[in-house]
Amino acid sequence: MAEDLINSFLSGPDENGRFGKFGGRFVSETLMPLILDLEAEFEKAKTDQSFWDEMDYLWKHYVGRPSPLYFAERLTERLGGARVYFKRDELNHTGAHKINNVLGQIILARRMGKSRIIAETGAGQHGVATATVCAKFGLKCIVYMGAHDVRRQAPNVFRMRLLGAEVIPVTSGRGTLKDAMNDALRDWVTNVRDTFYCIGTVAGPHPYPAMVRDFQSIIGKEAKQQMAEAEGRLPDTVIAAIGGGSNAMGLFYPFLDDKSVRVIGVEAGGKGVDDRMEHCASLTGGRPGVLHGNRTYLLQDDDGQILEGFSISAGLDYPGIGPEHSWLHETGRAEYVSITDVEALEAFQLCCETEGIIPALEPSHALAHVMKIAPCLPADHIICMNMCGRGDKDVQTVAKHLGFDMSDTEGRDAG
Amino acid sequence: MTRIDAKFAALNAAGKKAFLAYVMAGDPDYATSMEIVKGLPGAGVDIIELGIPFTDPMADGPTIQLAGQRALAAGQTLQKTLDMATEFRKHDNGTPIVMMGYYNPIYSRGVDKFVTDAKAAGIDGLIIVDLPPEEDEELCIPAQRAGLNFIRLATPTTDDARLPKVLTNTSGFVYYVSITGITGAADAEAGDVGPEVARIKAAIDLPVVVGFGIKTPERSETIARVADGAVVGSAIVARIGAGDSVTDVLEFVKSLADGAHRA
Ligand SMILES: Cc1ncc(COP(=O)(O)O)c(C=O)c1O
Numbered sequence: 001m002a003e004d005l006i007n008s009f010l011s012g013p014d015e016n017g018r019f020g021k022f023g024g025r026f027v028s029e030t031l032m033p034l035i036l037d038l039e040a041e042f043e044k045a046k047t048d049q050s051f052w053d054e055m056d057y058l059w060k061h062y063v064g065r066p067s068p069l070y071f072a073e074r075l076t077e078r079l080g081g082a083r084v085y086f087k088r089d090e091l092n093h094t095g096a097h098k099i100n101n102v103l104g105q106i107i108l109a110r111r112m113g114k115s116r117i118i119a120e121t122g123a124g125q126h127g128v129a130t131a132t133v134c135a136k137f138g139l140k141c142i143v144y145m146g147a148h149d150v151r152r153q154a155p156n157v158f159r160m161r162l163l164g165a166e167v168i169p170v171t172s173g174r175g176t177l178k179d180a181m182n183d184a185l186r187d188w189v190t191n192v193r194d195t196f197y198c199i200g201t202v203a204g205p206h207p208y209p210a211m212v213r214d215f216q217s218i219i220g221k222e223a224k225q226q227m228a229e230a231e232g233r234l235p236d237t238v239i240a241a242i243g244g245g246s247n248a249m250g251l252f253y254p255f256l257d258d259k260s261v262r263v264i265g266v267e268a269g270g271k272g273v274d275d276r277m278e279h280c281a282s283l284t285g286g287r288p289g290v291l292h293g294n295r296t297y298l299l300q301d302d303d304g305q306i307l308e309g310f311s312i313s314a315g316l317d318y319p320g321i322g323p324e325h326s327w328l329h330e331t332g333r334a335e336y337v338s339i340t341d342v343e344a345l346e347a348f349q350l351c352c353e354t355e356g357i358i359p360a361l362e363p364s365h366a367l368a369h370v371m372k373i374a375p376c377l378p379a380d381h382i383i384c385m386n387m388c389g390r391g392d393k394d395v396q397t398v399a400k401h402l403g404f405d406m407s408d409t410e411g412r413d414a415g
Numbered sequence: 416m417t418r419i420d421a422k423f424a425a426l427n428a429a430g431k432k433a434f435l436a437y438v439m440a441g442d443p444d445y446a447t448s449m450e451i452v453k454g455l456p457g458a459g460v461d462i463i464e465l466g467i468p469f470t471d472p473m474a475d476g477p478t479i480q481l482a483g484q485r486a487l488a489a490g491q492t493l494q495k496t497l498d499m500a501t502e503f504r505k506h507d508n509g510t511p512i513v514m515m516g517y518y519n520p521i522y523s524r525g526v527d528k529f530v531t532d533a534k535a536a537g538i539d540g541l542i543i544v545d546l547p548p549e550e551d552e553e554l555c556i557p558a559q560r561a562g563l564n565f566i567r568l569a570t571p572t573t574d575d576a577r578l579p580k581v582l583t584n585t586s587g588f589v590y591y592v593s594i595t596g597i598t599g600a601a602d603a604e605a606g607d608v609g610p611e612v613a614r615i616k617a618a619i620d621l622p623v624v625v626g627f628g629i630k631t632p633e634r635s636e637t638i639a640r641v642a643d644g645a646v647v648g649s650a651i652v653a654r655i656g657a658g659d660s661v662t663d664v665l666e667f668v669k670s671l672a673d674g675a676h677r678a
Contacts, residue, residue, distance in 0.1 A: 016549065026518060026545040028474045030570040030595055033577060172480055178471065185473045190596040192572055290519045290545065291471060303492045304523025306470045 009256035009333055012324065017206020017294075020330060022323035025205045027293045030189045035293075039207040041112050046214070051107065058103050059218065062136070063093045065100075067219075069226035069384070074354040082377035084370055085235070086387040087223045087251060090360065096389035097219060097247040098200060099129040104215035106133045109196035116140045116195045120184040122149055122177035122243065123315030123362070124156025125389060126200030131165035141165040144184045147175035149314050156393055174308050177318045181292055201244025202322030205293030209322050216250025223384055224254050231382055237373075239264040240386040241366040242336070243280070243315050245322035247388035256333060265325060266366045268309070268316035269338035280309030281338040282321040283329050296323040312341035312397065313361035315389070343368040345401055348391065360389030361397065418511040418539045419564050419587040422461055423622045423643070433644025434459060434635070434675035435624055436668055437515065439466035439482035440499055441491025442655055448486070449499055451655065454665045456510045459672025463503075464542070464646065467496055467516030474544045476599030478649040481656055493520045493529075497536040504537035513540040513566060513587075518554065526554055530561035540564035540587045548580050555584050568592050569615055578618050588622040589615055590646065593629075593638070599649030601628055609641035632674030639678035647671050 012019040025035060045051040059065040068091065072084045089097040109117060117139050121127030127143040134141035143160055147169040150157050160167050173179035181204075188197045202209045202216075220238075227235050238255050240248035242265045255261045270279035279285055282297040289298040291306055299307040299319035309317045328334035339347075344361055347368035351359045359367060366385050374383060391398070399406050416424070426433050436455055441448050455463050468486040472479060500512050514533065521529045521543070533541070541558055548555075548567070555565045564587030572595060573581050582589065593608050594601055612623045625638050626646030639645040650671070654664050 025547060025549050027547060028544050028570075029547050029568045029581060030474075030572050030592065032547045032549065033572045033574065172477065173470065173484075182471055182473050186476070186597045189474060190600065192595045290517075290522055292473070293545070295522075298519075300519070300523065302523075303494075304469075304520035305487060306519070 006331060009328070010253070012327065013206060013210050017210070019324045019327035022296050022326040023206055023209055023294050025293060026290050026295070027205045028189060030192065031185070034188070034192060035205050035207065037112070041108055042207050042211050045108060045111065054107055055104060059100070063099055063103065064091060065218065066222040066226070067091050069223055069230060071230065072355050075351070078350070078354050079371060079374040081379065082374040082381035082383045083379070084374055085227070085382065085384045087219060087384060089219055089247065089386060089388045090357070090363070090390035094125070094129045094132050095392065096125040096129070096360065097216060097250060097386070098126040099132065100218055100250065101200070101212045101215040101246060102126070102129040102133045102198060104211070105196070105198045106137060106139070109139070109198070110137065112196065114194060114196035116142070116191065117198050118142045118144065118184050118187050118195055119198045119200060120144045120177065120180040121200060122146070122180070122317055123313070123393065124149065124153040124160065125315060125393070127165070127167070128156050128159050128163070130198050131160040131163035134165065135163045142187065143167050144170050144180040144187070146177055146180045147171045149176060152397065153314055153393060176308060178306065185292070201246040202249045202324060203244045203292055203294060203296070203320060209294065209324055212246050213249040213253055213324060216246050217253045219247065219250035219386060220252060220254035223251060227382070227384060234258055234261055235382040235384040236260070237262040237264060237381070237383045239266065239366050239370060239383060241266050241316065241362045241388065242321060242325065243268070243318050243362060244320070245325045247386050249322060249324060251386045252334065263328070263334040264369065265334055265336045266369045267336060267338045268311035268313055268365055269340040270310040270312070272340055273338050277307055278310040279338065280311045280316050280318060282319060283325065283336040284338045286319070288326065291320050294323045296320050296326045297329070312344060312401065313365065315360070315362045316365065337369055339365040339368040345398065347371055348398060357387065358391035358395070359387060360391045361394045363388050417564055417587065418509065419462065422511050423588065426461060432639040432642070432675050432678045433461040433622070433624060434639070434672040435462045435464055435626070435644055435646040436460040436651055436671070437464035437466060437646060437648030438655065439468060439479065439486050439652060440496040441468060441486035441489055442482040442652070443485045444489040445491065445495060447661065449502060450661050451664055452499060452503055453506065454661065455668060456507055458665045458669040459676060460510070460668060461644070462511045462513060464513050464515045464648070465496065465499065467493060467514055467520055469517040469520060472517060474597055476597040476649060478599040478653050478656065482652045485656070493524055497532055500536040500538050511539040512537065513542055514538050515542040516544070518543050518545050521554060526557050530558050530563060534561050534563060538563060540566050542566045542568065542590060544568070548583060551584050559584065559586060566590055571595050571611070578615065582619045585619065585621065588624055588643070589619065591615060591623055591625045591642070592627045593625050594627050596627065598627060608638060612642045632670045635671045635674035636678045639675040645675045
């Protein structure tokens with residue numbers, strides 16, 4: 001399916017939850033009736049003005065939307081090419097884009113009469129957002145988090161507990177995000193009546209990829225309007241980091257039918273995308289398979305066993321990617337590249353120094369690619385990058401990698 | 416008539432219920448697993464469910480998760496699991512083998528190649544947990560075309576409106592999952608199960624077996640009494656995981672089979 005044969009990139013998924021051959025509903029029979037219920041409820045909500053009124057109110061007064069579109073002037077000067085804008089979703093309540101989606105799902109859960117919310121989390125940002133919204137509405141919240149991530153994202157674990165959530169460290173498999181998702185699904189199969197599974201990215205069985213995209217699309221809708229106000233036109237390039245792909249889908253979606261806009265997704269290249277497989281670049285280093293309810297590009301071995309990803313960023317450490325990205329990749333509508341840990345760390349520091357913004361490690365990957373392309377582009381080229389999270393949660397990780405000893409009160413460099 | 420149909424016909428003629436045992440292929444290693452599988456018919460097992468190891472078994476509890484990890488660590492692959500069936504068939508051409516697992520290893524091999532190879536290896540049916548009827552085009556239809564039974568799971572959340580959809584394209588038998596939950600979880604209550612089995616049997620003319628949560632010979636008997644057969648997995652796999660000898664494992668299996676056959 002070539003790009004020019006497709007009339008619109010906004011029409012997916014089809015009634016079977018497919019984007020081309022990707023997506024679908026690969027779940028056990030026990031869960032099938034539950035996801036059909038959810039789909040029906042979401043379809044109702046989509047055209048229900050009172051649903052969107054509630055969302056808009058909370059987006060504005062609870063999350064702090066719209067997030068600003070910010071011209072990164074010193075960074076632009078430093079790179080000496082394209083004009084770089086940040087869509088500042090790191091300023092949202094809880095510090096990332098994750099809450100955009102959580103609000104939508106929790107309002108749906110309330111409409112469905114579900115009292116118990118479960119979620120998986122990697123970096124902890126989705127877990128924190130879910131715990132936050134559950135606290136606000138007085139709902140019971142259980143967050144599954146890989147034991148390995150519990151250790152590297154300790155501040156977020158404490159945050160979730162403060163917010164009243166129960167954090168369950170997952171030791172099955174190797175204790176990372178994919179295992180957390182497995183255990184959340186196992187919980188859901190067991191607690192089918194009262195439980196709502198709030199998935200944190202554009203993955204999982206239909207309708208999750210479409211639903212999460214629709215909730216996150218507020219990012220791109222705002223950016224489009226704000227860019228028109230700032231520059232009087234569309235951006236030339238939109239760019240975002242990809243773990244499961246929700247912040248990227250949220251930014252990209254409203255631009256997909258604007259053919260002049262170049263769309264770039266940045267995957268986590270870890271130690272480099274090669275056959276050592278120490279990365280999380282599902283599109284650039286994986287092949288199609290079926291996991292967690294959908295068909296998509298996956299990191300897997302020759303026998304179809306799923307491989308663990310590797311990235312400095314816990315939020316990108318997922319061996320799959322949302323099925324809509326796989327489709328955008330195969331149709332050629334979007335390009336996907338990868339950035340290594342080392343490149344992301346450089347971008348992280350440059351952003352701090354030139355813009356006074358401490359970015360999360362996830363958008364630092366997107367920024368690293370901006371650093372690569374901006375210098376080669378003309379001064380009238382406009383790049384819009386999703387600054388999807390703030391870096392408070394990552395300060396310890398970065399300190400460790402830069403050899404800075406946080407326990408040394410003199411603040412000397414270690415070693 | 417497939418081996419599965421023939422087996423149920425024979426049991427029926429003898430007035431007996433079926434006993435089905437699940438083991439993970441390659442657990443704890445190929446040779447031991449092969450020895451256990453070869454011993455199952457002698458221990459009274461009517462149908463063998465051979466688990467396909469997978470890194471991400473979303474519907475399984477810790478017991479079967481760990482079994483899969485042991486098998487994978489010992490080098491088990493889908494090819495080796497097919498090889499086990501081929502080896503088994505050299506000695507036993509009557510006991511049906513159903514492969515049970517998740518879709519990705521099969522999809523990765525290629526569906527057409529897999530169904531041809533499985534048929535050639537003497538596999539009789541497939542139970543693929545993450546392929547609901549909504550995804551029948553993927554494997555169910557090609558498998559049936561190749562002469563393999565595609566056995567569907569029905570669950571407590573499968574209501575009357577949905578049941579016909581679940582039963583369409585089902586063949587061999589129907590597997591009723593007696594609890595909402597993962598393998599190895601809570602006990603199934605015979606009192607809850609009976610009416611559910613009757614509901615399914617009213618909708619389709621196929622044997623209905625019941626599994627999930629059966630751990631003892633007594634339970635095997637009470638469940639088999641209200642269905643056409645009982646399936647035990649985790650309780651057997653737990654013994655293998657604990658390092659029990661092949662003889663001890665098969666003796667335990669025999670006690671479970673005797674339970675079902677008393678029903
Ligand atoms: C700040 C931030 N960005 C990105 C991601 C990756 O998720 P996604 O690709 O769904 O946006 C995460 C996940 O935890 C995150 O915390």
